[in-house]
Amino acid sequence: MSTRSLVSEAAARLREAGVASPEYDAAELLAFVTGSSRLHLSEPTEEQRARYDDLVTRRAGREPLQHLTGTATFRYRDLVVGPGVFVPRPETEVMVGWILDQLAGVPNPLVVDLCTGSGAIAGAIATERPDSTVHAVELSSEAALWARRNLEGTGVALHEGDIDGCLPELDGQVDAVVSNPPYIPLTAWESVTAEVRDHDPALALWSGDDGLDEIKVVAATAARLLKPGGWFACEHADVQGESAPAVFTATTLFTEVRDQHDLANRPRFTTGRRI
CATH class of the missing domain: 3.40.50.150 (Vaccinia Virus protein VP39)
Incomplete structure (x- = not known):
């Protein structure tokens, strides 16, 4: 699965769960996992894909994005x-x-x-x-x-x-x-x-x-x-x-x-x- 498809699938899961900004959150989580940026996402390894899936599941459970990444910009x-x-x-x-x-x-x-x-x-x-x-x-x-x-x-x-x-x-x-x-x-x-x-x-x-x-x-x-x-x-x-x-x-x-x-x-x- 391509990076774009991976994010799109994750965003669909988040949208169904009622997350207010599914596309943004899906991209942010992948950027966090791969150590890249939301605008320039890196291809994840298999291990990173598994971690990403876990984080998306937790975000779909409505854990705050900032708790998952550990950071917030102010x-x-x-x-x-x-x-x-x-x-x-x-x-x-x-x-x-x-x-x-x-x-x-x-x-x-x-x-x-x-x-x-x-x-x-x-x-x-x-x-x-x-x-x-x-x-x-x-x-x-x-x-x-x-x-x-x-x-x-x-x-x-x-x-x-x-x-x-x-x-x-x-x-x-x-x-x-x-x-x-x-x-x-x-x-x-x-x-x-x-x-x-x-x-x-x-x-x-x-x-x-x-x-x-x-x-x-x-x-x-x-x-x-x-x-x-x-x-x-x-x-x-x-x-x-x-x-x-x-x-x-x-x-x-x-x-x-x-x-x-x-x-x-x-x-x-x-x-x-x-x-």
């Missing part, structure tokens, strides 16, 4: 990911770009990433703004193990613990707070894809009946950490385009609170400034 960096840590999504890259734009005129910015997970956001900011000082906070010890690997050499200070009450020594000094917190309502269980529901850690997903429990903690923490005029950006579900901004507005401690859309024009993150 902005300009490749991250290591696996069980116990939330797999970063492309949508979050837009929020990081937004916060970097706001910091463009701020020399040596001090930034805090709340609920850092894999360290994707903190690592991106530290890499793209090498003059910045970045702190990342993560409650899960499992996720922190992945974050520590991904943040090695970036200069980011990783803190294990709850974001509520974190970093009191930075109160009123921070230029930007950014967060991708848990925000899925418990009532939305059935609508969440199998890859997320069955493989991303529950601590990174669920946040009360309306999904706003942790966003409220982010709002309170951002209000405490930010200096006057400091920026925040907080990701949320696409159905929270009104309710998430309302959390920040209700504190009466922020101005310019508005919601921002992702590249698919869906409500994706709330932004604003400390009064």
Whole structure:
């Protein structure tokens, strides 16, 4: 069987299993197995074919692609990911770009990433703004193990613990707070894809009946950490385009609170400034 036929057959299996991007995933898995690239696939050996078949079967069982390859790309960096840590999504890259734009005129910015997970956001900011000082906070010890690997050499200070009450020594000094917190309502269980529901850690997903429990903690923490005029950006579900901004507005401690859309024009993150 030719390489093209092999990928086509695998893609058909993935499509039947309900995988959202069957052609892409089938090619990515073969590239991973053969050590080539998705656009320039190498002919697999018999041993590699057997391994490929096993990985396709696991992907058809809805194991995340990133868990099978052990990596995820976020902005300009490749991250290591696996069980116990939330797999970063492309949508979050837009929020990081937004916060970097706001910091463009701020020399040596001090930034805090709340609920850092894999360290994707903190690592991106530290890499793209090498003059910045970045702190990342993560409650899960499992996720922190992945974050520590991904943040090695970036200069980011990783803190294990709850974001509520974190970093009191930075109160009123921070230029930007950014967060991708848990925000899925418990009532939305059935609508969440199998890859997320069955493989991303529950601590990174669920946040009360309306999904706003942790966003409220982010709002309170951002209000405490930010200096006057400091920026925040907080990701949320696409159905929270009104309710998430309302959390920040209700504190009466922020101005310019508005919601921002992702590249698919869906409500994706709330932004604003400390009064």
